[in-house]
Amino acid sequence: MTAITIDLNGVRIADDVEPRQSLADFLRERCGLTATHLGCEHGACGACTVVVDGKATRSCLSLAVMSDGRVVLTLEGLRNDQIMDILRRQFHECHALQCGFCTPGMLIMARDILQRHQSPDANTVRHELSGQICRCTGYANIVKAVVAAGKDLAAAQAHALAGALAEAEALIQAEVQARVDDQVRAQEDAPPKPGTE
Amino acid sequence: MADHPPADGWIGASLLRKEDARHLLGHGMFVADIRMPGLQDIAFVRSQMAHANVRQIVKPPEAAASVFTLADLGPIAILEAGPELAAHRHSPYPPLADGRVRYAGQTIAACMAPTRAEAEDLADRVTAELEELPAVVDCVAAMLPDSPRLFEHWPDNAFITGNVTEGDPPALQAAPVRLRRKFRMNRQATVSLECRGVLAYWDHRNDELTVHLSTQGGHVMRIAIAQSLGLPEHKVRVIAPDVGGGFGGKNRIMPEDIAVCAIAMKVGHPVRWIEDRREHLIASVHARDHTYDLTISADRDGTLLGVEGDVYIDAGAYSLWPTGSFMEASMASRNLTGPYRIRHLKLNTFTVATNKAPMGPYRGVARPGACFAIERLVDEVARELGREPFDLRRQNIVTAAELPYRTAAGMRLDTGDYVQALDTARDMIDLPAIRKRQEVGESDGRAIGVGFAFYTEQSGHGTVEWVKRKSRVVPGYESANARMLPDGSVIIHVGVQNHGQGHETTLSQIAAHELSIDPSRIAIKYGDTATAPFGFGTFASRSIVFSGGAVARASRMLIDKLKRIGAHLMQTDPANVRIEGGEVHGPSGSVGFAEIAYAANVRQEHLPAGMDPLLDVTATYEPTETGGVFAYGTHAAVVAVDPDTGTLEILDYVVTEDCGTMINPLIVDGQVQGGIAQGIGTALYEEIPYDEIGQPLATTFGDYMVPCAPEIPTVRMAHIVTPAQATEYGVKGLGEGGAIAPPAVLANAVADAFRKIGASFNETPLTPRRVSEAVARARRARDDAA
Numbered sequence A: 001m002t003a004i005t006i007d008l009n010g011v012r013i014a015d016d017v018e019p020r021q022s023l024a025d026f027l028r029e030r031c032g033l034t035a036t037h038l039g040c041e042h043g044a045c046g047a048c049t050v051v052v053d054g055k056a057t058r059s060c061l062s063l064a065v066m067s068d069g070r071v072v073l074t075l076e077g078l079r080n081d082q083i084m085d086i087l088r089r090q091f092h093e094c095h096a097l098q099c100g101f102c103t104p105g106m107l108i109m110a111r112d113i114l115q116r117h118q119s120p121d122a123n124t125v126r127h128e129l130s131g132q133i134c135r136c137t138g139y140a141n142i143v144k145a146v147v148a149a150g151k152d153l154a155a156a157q158a159h160a161l162a163g164a165l166a167e168a169e170a171l172i173q174a175e176v177q178a179r180v181d182d183q184v185r186a187q188e189d190a191p192p193k194p195g196t197e
Numbered sequence B: 001m002a003d004h005p006p007a008d009g010w011i012g013a014s015l016l017r018k019e020d021a022r023h024l025l026g027h028g029m030f031v032a033d034i035r036m037p038g039l040q041d042i043a044f045v046r047s048q049m050a051h052a053n054v055r056q057i058v059k060p061p062e063a064a065a066s067v068f069t070l071a072d073l074g075p076i077a078i079l080e081a082g083p084e085l086a087a088h089r090h091s092p093y094p095p096l097a098d099g100r101v102r103y104a105g106q107t108i109a110a111c112m113a114p115t116r117a118e119a120e121d122l123a124d125r126v127t128a129e130l131e132e133l134p135a136v137v138d139c140v141a142a143m144l145p146d147s148p149r150l151f152e153h154w155p156d157n158a159f160i161t162g163n164v165t166e167g168d169p170p171a172l173q174a175a176p177v178r179l180r181r182k183f184r185m186n187r188q189a190t191v192s193l194e195c196r197g198v199l200a201y202w203d204h205r206n207d208e209l210t211v212h213l214s215t216q217g218g219h220v221m222r223i224a225i226a227q228s229l230g231l232p233e234h235k236v237r238v239i240a241p242d243v244g245g246g247f248g249g250k251n252r253i254m255p256e257d258i259a260v261c262a263i264a265m266k267v268g269h270p271v272r273w274i275e276d277r278r279e280h281l282i283a284s285v286h287a288r289d290h291t292y293d294l295t296i297s298a299d300r301d302g303t304l305l306g307v308e309g310d311v312y313i314d315a316g317a318y319s320l321w322p323t324g325s326f327m328e329a330s331m332a333s334r335n336l337t338g339p340y341r342i343r344h345l346k347l348n349t350f351t352v353a354t355n356k357a358p359m360g361p362y363r364g365v366a367r368p369g370a371c372f373a374i375e376r377l378v379d380e381v382a383r384e385l386g387r388e389p390f391d392l393r394r395q396n397i398v399t400a401a402e403l404p405y406r407t408a409a410g411m412r413l414d415t416g417d418y419v420q421a422l423d424t425a426r427d428m429i430d431l432p433a434i435r436k437r438q439e440v441g442e443s444d445g446r447a448i449g450v451g452f453a454f455y456t457e458q459s460g461h462g463t464v465e466w467v468k469r470k471s472r473v474v475p476g477y478e479s480a481n482a483r484m485l486p487d488g489s490v491i492i493h494v495g496v497q498n499h500g501q502g503h504e505t506t507l508s509q510i511a512a513h514e515l516s517i518d519p520s521r522i523a524i525k526y527g528d529t530a531t532a533p534f535g536f537g538t539f540a541s542r543s544i545v546f547s548g549g550a551v552a553r554a555s556r557m558l559i560d561k562l563k564r565i566g567a568h569l570m571q572t573d574p575a576n577v578r579i580e581g582g583e584v585h586g587p588s589g590s591v592g593f594a595e596i597a598y599a600a601n602v603r604q605e606h607l608p609a610g611m612d613p614l615l616d617v618t619a620t621y622e623p624t625e626t627g628g629v630f631a632y633g634t635h636a637a638v639v640a641v642d643p644d645t646g647t648l649e650i651l652d653y654v655v656t657e658d659c660g661t662m663i664n665p666l667i668v669d670g671q672v673q674g675g676i677a678q679g680i681g682t683a684l685y686e687e688i689p690y691d692e693i694g695q696p697l698a699t700t701f702g703d704y705m706v707p708c709a710p711e712i713p714t715v716r717m718a719h720i721v722t723p724a725q726a727t728e729y730g731v732k733g734l735g736e737g738g739a740i741a742p743p744a745v746l747a748n749a750v751a752d753a754f755r756k757i758g759a760s761f762n763e764t765p766l767t768p769r770r771v772s773e774a775v776a777r778a779r780r781a782r783d784d785a786a
């Protein structure tokens, strides 16, 4: 048994694991986090994809001990994630899931794609999804959902940016005004310099 | 994907799916997700050899009690599988080997440990001494008199043989055009992304065996489990939780299911077996594996006359309960005329046992092979006559005026407009533009080809059809139990299973339409034999026809009672009331369902005198035409092929299809696209070859190619809507259709690309190697001739 400490979905977990245990089995069997699915257990289907230190990672191919000291996020830990919110909505609206078994891995990979590509086009998404198997949907609606989510995200970011700019501008304006006011006040308050009048 | 006009009611509305939310949040509950105190895992010792006598099974002494052989499971009844025909030979298939193994991967012993890894460790420590026997791996050679036998008491290796003779086949000898071609559609797996899984335990409180099973039909599986273990059915409860795809592969009782249930009866705690992908590829349901040797006859004017020849089905080592794979041969031969006016048929069929994993159903069952054969033959005749293949199809296809049309093999094609489907596909793919493009040639040296294929998809076939097929289980109806609760919300229990099809959504749309309430007020429940009325499950494109019909009928029965109670409350005659917006309206006012349901459930003093309380009804449904209703469509594709490497790119893929009335067009499009992706898998990628000693050569996703997003185009679709006459709302089943035509259409497209050199492409999958070798062969032949 090997002692490991993982930041898992924002919670510090300390546990003893068999050195041979995969991260996927650790998450599912030890931690009860069953959103992470196993479709092949040999790194080919992507159903088990989780986020390790910010990178999409196949949890069936990494060992729990390799995650020692790392930050791990599973779908359960992305309930309040802005990108995931958008992806969930688009997957729903585009009918991008049927049996739902590939879905958690798809979502995590899609989030990873959107973090690396600004508003990706369909070809980019297809290429980037090439390691994820979905047996039900024929992919078209998944690609559509990710592209749409990319657009939504860009819009949200632009909106946030515009909002932040406007806010910053307002702040600057206020600041400038305040300074002007200060100066005016300072001038008013200041005793007249000798010899200026 | 197609654009759909907005619907003005729930029928035809692209309602977003109710099942999505749990999966999007990671709250799906698949068998492997179920946690139980004391749960232990099972791993199987499997045969390393294709064919062998099991001499001895040596258990590690320190863990002998955790290793189970057949003798340790207790008395198990081995169920006879296949059709109820004396001519079909019984292939007893025990849950663990009984002294003989007949395919690599067959279960020999079961090992139990607290974790799966430890169970696998234990399985490694069990020694199975095998004495190798000669393996039968080629289904045609298997029928030669000197072939080794799988079952000594059989006279040969055929599960069953048959023949189909229609019209006047001897007259075909004189036909001006006679072409003989051989086709192979190779063996593949079904590959649900969730592998199989079973978790079983004795539930002491309910005094029953509870079995969580990843299955397409729990009630039918319960019959098998109860019979195998000698339990009465009321002591067995089968629960199918979320099921991660089935496609036919989860519609048979499998040896692991019985073994795990038997072990659960022996030990005092829950046990489970979660299949891994290697097990799935070598020992789950295998499919396709058809070999055709056919001669097509035609007139010089292109009129197709008849098809003769042999159809071989390589069915693997055993028949899987209930129906085995016998339907492959009959469905293949009955579909070999396609939608064409071919009136003469003479086919010999052989369903052959080989030392390979048992065959079962897979989306499309037999029809992908039949469609591949006939549609390739049509193209070959066209080429022989120097005709455009599209035109030859159009010349021979049954027209709308001829429908309903009984094919030579006896199938009644019911409604639609096949010519329109062809023409629309031709226009969408722009055939003339591709012919022009081919004349110009490609600057990158690739060859462009266009292919067409037409399919029909029998769906919603009922009692008469299944009885004719001698089916052991006759899925000629479905059932629905509808209950209105005191607040007016509705729960409907159905006997079908939902593993991606969206029934929670579509069936609630049907009930919403009938009941005039919002689908959010209706819950569809399934997947538990303790609560669902008896039903057969989801397969054969049957659910929307059968279960949709049952839900409609049950809803109408509720309406009938709601009206009678509502009329009574309004002091009027039931004939004077109507239903609208969740209320019963009378001549002078209305009363809401909630009020009526409250009375019916908890304030029965408000009911008409003598009326039974409750709003709780059960309906069954079978369509009026039990030969089935036929969805159909045309697929067309343009491919670009590199002649030297054989790699292929799909440049365009269109489909025009008619599944009658669409309950939810969004879901229809999803089924079509998903089916086509699987069909493309069959056509180009997926294969489980066996070597000459019967070893499977594709045992991981490293060597079994499942297409991913870059390989699957977004299909352009057009829908023709010809409502069926024999079903509720005019629906036709459509789950399988997408998977039927892709092998035919892609092989035709590749053949078109190389038509000038006469290369032939008659075997799937069309791997780069098969394509490049076919091109090289044709070039050599051309050069030799020159």
Ligand code: FES
Residues within 6 Å of the ligand: A037, A038, A039, A040, A041, A042, A043, A044, A045, A046, A047, A048, A049, A058, A059, A060, A061
């Ligand atoms: S389960 Fe990890 S890649 Fe398939």
Ligand code: FES
Residues within 6 Å of the ligand: A096, A097, A098, A099, A100, A101, A102, A103, A133, A134, A135, A136, A137, B193, B244, B245, B500
């Ligand atoms: S939705 Fe079933 S595998 Fe993707």
